Amino acid sequence: MAAYQSKNKRVRNSAEILLIIVLLLNACAFDIIHVRQSPCQIEKGKSNRKPFRLGKETQVTLDTGYSRKLKDGVRWDYVGVIPLGEVFRTNDQILTVEGSNIFEAYIVVSSGKLVGFYLPVQKAFSPISDPIELEMIELKHIQ
Amino acid sequence: MLSFFIASCAATGPKFAELSSSISTWPPDTGRIYIYRTTFLGAAVQPEVELNGEVIGKAVPQGFFYADRKPGDYEVLTSTEVDRRLSLTLNSGQVRYVRLDISWGFFVGHVFPVLVEDEVGKKEIQECRYVEYKKTEKQSEKKEPGDEPQ
Numbered sequence: 001m002a003a004y005q006s007k008n009k010r011v012r013n014s015a016e017i018l019l020i021i022v023l024l025l026n027a028c029a030f031d032i033i034h035v036r037q038s039p040c041q042i043e044k045g046k047s048n049r050k051p052f053r054l055g056k057e058t059q060v061t062l063d064t065g066y067s068r069k070l071k072d073g074v075r076w077d078y079v080g081v082i083p084l085g086e087v088f089r090t091n092d093q094i095l096t097v098e099g100s101n102i103f104e105a106y107i108v109v110s111s112g113k114l115v116g117f118y119l120p121v122q123k124a125f126s127p128i129s130d131p132i133e134l135e136m137i138e139l140k141h142i143q
Numbered sequence: 144m145l146s147f148f149i150a151s152c153a154a155t156g157p158k159f160a161e162l163s164s165s166i167s168t169w170p171p172d173t174g175r176i177y178i179y180r181t182t183f184l185g186a187a188v189q190p191e192v193e194l195n196g197e198v199i200g201k202a203v204p205q206g207f208f209y210a211d212r213k214p215g216d217y218e219v220l221t222s223t224e225v226d227r228r229l230s231l232t233l234n235s236g237q238v239r240y241v242r243l244d245i246s247w248g249f250f251v252g253h254v255f256p257v258l259v260e261d262e263v264g265k266k267e268i269q270e271c272r273y274v275e276y277k278k279t280e281k282q283s284e285k286k287e288p289g290d291e292p293q
Contacts, residue, residue: 094260101228104258121216121230 033064033099037124042087044080051077052088055135060114063129064099070114075139076107079118084125085110087118097126112136153183154206156273169211174233176217177264178256179207179271180243185252188245192256193220199276202243202254206274219256224248227255240264 057072076088089106097105097117105117108125114134116127159179169175178192183204191198192208195217200208202221212233219229219241225248231239240259245252259267 094258096229096258100225102230102255102257104229104231119230120232121218 035062035064035097035099035101035103035119035126037103037119037122037126039123040082040084040118040125041123042080042082042118049078049086049088051075051139052136053139055137058114058132058134060128060132061130062097062099063127064097066098068095068097070095070107070134079106082108082118082125084108084127085115089120109134109136153186154203154272154274156206156275159207159268159271159273162273166209172235173211173213174235174237174239175209175211176219176231176233176239176241177207177209177268178219178241178243179264179268180204180254181267181271182245185245185254188223188252188254190221190223190254192243193222194218196220200274201276203274205271207268207271208274208276221254221256223251223253225253227253229256229258231258240268242267 052075054070054072054074054076058070060068060070062068071093074090074092076090079087079089081087085108087106087108095105095107095117097103097119103117103119103122103126105119105126107114108116108118110131112134113131114128115131116125118124119126176194178200180202181204186204189202189204192200192202194210194212199210200206214233214235214237217231217233219231221227221243229241231241233239238261240261240263241256242259242264243254244257245254247253
């Protein structure tokens with residue numbers, strides 16, 4: 001009787017351990033890299049910032065661990081403003097923010113530094129932990 | 144044997160280069176999203192691809208398909224053992240290229256959509272073959288008039 005109960009307990013313990021492993025693997029491999037984002041409204045036409053070109057290539061490490069390059073010479077056009085900075089977009093390169101999912105993104109600049117990304121589909125701001133100085137060369141509107 | 148298996152998993156329609164002249168125009172006030180897969184890696188994993196909740200094609204190796212849509216916000220979704228999403232905007236007259244890549248999974252590989260630069264997409268899609276997607280009866284019932292996937 002004691003041997004039967006002991007065997008039953010071992011089987012139950014093994015099943016529990018297997019279940020925990022499966023759940024952990026699921027969590028680790030599949031869906032834990034979330035892009036931090038908070039909803040925000042973009043106000044268009046609040047200021048009239050000029051477009052700029054980036055003076056040098058800038059490497060950005062996202063909080064998710066992925067990295068992105070902002071290409072040298074790319075033109076960025078002002079879109080609007082959100083509470084954390086001014087939003088610029090470009091047609092010269094594809095910019096996305098990546099975690100488990102991928103989001104098209106615009107850049108958010110405050111005091112000459114890249115502070116994060118605006119996600120136009122989610123209408124949300126995604127910050128970066130370490131703001132990066134940008135070499136911004138201001139352009140006239142038609143250039 | 145291996146080449147037979149790969150061939151049986153790959154797209155069999157006409158190549159993009161052969162079709163491009165006949166599909167180079169699309170309805171006014173719409174943009175186009177090309178979706179393609181170049182890699183044979185994980186060839187047996189061919190999930191359906193959804194655009195804003197509507198199935199528009201299948202991730203067949205070396206295959207492509209496309210959808211013409213009104214300007215707006217879109218989400219491309221592939222589901223294997225997990226969901227992988229790509230969100231993007233589309234303007235009138237704009238062409239977007241979405242490549243379906245594959246990564247390791249627990250039981251099966253994960254196919255995930257990636258937005259690529261126009262020059263990259265234009266080049267990579269040339270050798271891909273058109274994948275015709277046939278809707279099931281259930282999906283056809285949900286179809287909205289004038290919103291036919293390509």
